[in-house]
Amino acid sequence: MAVALIILAAGKGTRMMSDVPKVLHEVAGGSLLVHAMRSGSNLEPERTVVVAGHGAEAVGAATLAYDEDAIVVVQQDQLGTAHAVKQAKDALADFSGDVIILYGDTPFIQSETLDSMLTAGATADVVVLGFQAADPGRYGRLMMDGDALERIIEFKDATDEERMINLCNSGVISAKADVIFDLLDAVSDDNAAGEYYLTDIIGIARAKGLSATVVRCEEAETMGINSRADLAAAEAAFQVRARKDAMANGVSLHAPDTVYFSHDTYIGSDTVVEPNVVFAVGVTVENNATIRAFSHLEGCHVSRGSVVGPYARLRPGTELAENVKVGNFVEIKNAVIEAGAKVNHLSYIGDAHVGERSNIGAGTITCNYDGVSKHRTTIGADVFVGSNTMLVAPVTLGDESMTATGTIVTKNVPEGDMAVGRARQENKPGFARRMLQKFKSNTASAAKEP
Known part of the structure; x- marks a missing residue:
């Protein structure tokens, strides 16, 4: 069935005390908006419409960067929310499938929940x-008659008796596109706030x-973000959910509460993660790897x-190939390290390619930046780079070559040679x-002077 998403992302978020639009604040390295878009992405929507308002230019840029x-x-x-949804009408003028309305500040709605809503939509309008x-x-209260939903009443318009109801509205609604927009045309602002409520x-x-009708979910899925405390x-x-998911998928976490994941982190089974590891955005770790304590990974494989x-x-x-070893106090950036290579101690490898089984000695630095441009270092297979070698890029070390400890390499090293x-x-x-x-004598003489 054809599905479209409408994501409401127009709010300023006054309680965030920020110039940044609320939906662009981040959880796990991704904006709230991206989380909301990801919630619906598994439905493979035919169209996604984001309704921006405050900070529309930035919100629009973030939207298009993701999709x-x-x-x-x-x-x-x-x-009001009904008015916000109506802004999507022209974008969906020729769309006749199901529409799901989501919120850019409600990041944790699960795709399985949205699937359940679509299933329920087969028998409910x-x-x-x-x-x-x-x-x-x-929260707004859901007024039920058996399995039928009669109306939604906002808290500010509810009586004391109605406020005793604990079945609450998440704001997420689905219906056929023509049904949604026909109903919106009948919404008025005759209420305590003078707004056009989507719930009407x-x-x-x-x-x-x-x-x-109503599809129910866990309250945690509906968490909305309105303040810095909510964001925390x-x-x-x-993080709690990500850690549980990782362990359920066969990842060993030695100290789960000290490991931090991003929204797009992928870790394969039988990988071991030691304490105090941070996975920033864009990390993939395959099976049977080991990430030792106090390491920080970002945008890497x-x-x-x-x-x-x-x-x-x-x-x-x-990019680390199979069976690579990267040791303590090593930094690697924009570099490919081929299978079996080792960069074990106190080294910086940037803008480089290291061949299979090569060994990079302690204190090696690829000097990749000349103050204006970055340059690449190419190290062949089975190369031994001696400790404290400076590789002044651009430079190439041929297969089975070697550098002596403390060498500054400023020109290419042919295959099999030693620099x-x-x-x-x-x-x-x-x-x-x-x-x-002499130093001792001078010090003693200075101490005797008045």
Whole structure:
């Protein structure tokens, strides 16, 4: 069946105390808006329409960065949720399938829940997502008659008796496109807030003889973000779920509460993650890898059997082939490390290609930046790079070549050659002892002066 998403993302988010539009604040490395778009992406929507308002330019840019086929419309005046949804009417003028209305500040709706709403829509004209609230607070209440939803009443318009109901409205609604927009045309602003409530379409639908029902979900799915405290709570909730999911999928976490995931982190089974590891955006780790303690990974790919850390940093563009070892206090950026290669200690490898089975000695640095441009270093297979080697890019080390410890490499090293580029050592007999005695004498003389 054809599905379209309408995502409401026009709010300013005053309680966030920020110039950033509310939906662009982040949880697990992704904006709230991206989380909302991901919620519906598994439905393979034919169209996604994002209704922007405050910070529309930034919201639109973020929308298209995630989905270049999405449609962005602008709600110029903030006149309520029904008015916001109506802004999508032209974008869906020739669409006749199911429409699901989501919210850019409600990031955790599960795709399985949305599937259930579509299934319920086969026998009901309008489907609302509801939840049993531990503390109903100021949520809108769902007024039921058996399995039929009669109307939704906003908290500010509810009586004391109606406020005792704990089946609450998430705001998520689905219906056929023509049904949604026909009902919206009948919504008025005759209420305590003087706004056009999307929730009014339920009462209007029932008055027209249409059916409405409720699909229930866990309250945690409906968490809305309105403040920094909400944002922190959402981050914590995401991490708890991500850790459980990782372990359920065969990942060993030595200290789960100290490991942090991004919204798009993928880790294969039988991988071991030690304490205090951060997976930033864009990380894939294959099966049977080991990520040791206090490592930070971002925008990288780690193949099976590789070991990273402890205290390693993998930056964007890093590709580790199978059985690579990256050790303590190593930083790698925009580099490919081929199978079996080792970068074990205190090294920086940036804008580089390291061949199979090569060994990068401690303290090696690829000097990739000349102050204006970045340059690449190419290291062949079975190369031994001695400790404290400076590789001044652009430079190439051929297969089975070698650099002596402390060498500064400024030109290519042919296959099988050894590069030595350091000052010749000279020992001066007795010089150290004489200098030390002189320093002591000068210090003693200075101390006697008045």
